[in-house]
Amino acid sequence: MKTVKIETPFIKLDSLLKLADLVSSGGEAKMVIQDGLVKVNGEVCTMRGKKLYPGDKAEIQGHVCVVEQA
Secondary structure: OOEEEEOOOOHHHHHHHOOOOOOOOHHHHHHHHOOOOOEEEEEEOOOOOHHHHHOOOEEEEEEEEEEEEE
């Protein structure tokens, strides 16, 4: 499990995937989200602009990252 610290109140899902190095680009983030390969807090999420707050978890292909406040 990877922890991603943010200084803002929230982070968008596509940005989180890039920041956590779970995808290599914004385009790849868009594709995996649209294809239903990403789960947020255990549920499939297809909204790349989904706001994640501290305590939220995102998962892709068995890799999990947790959002924490910096």
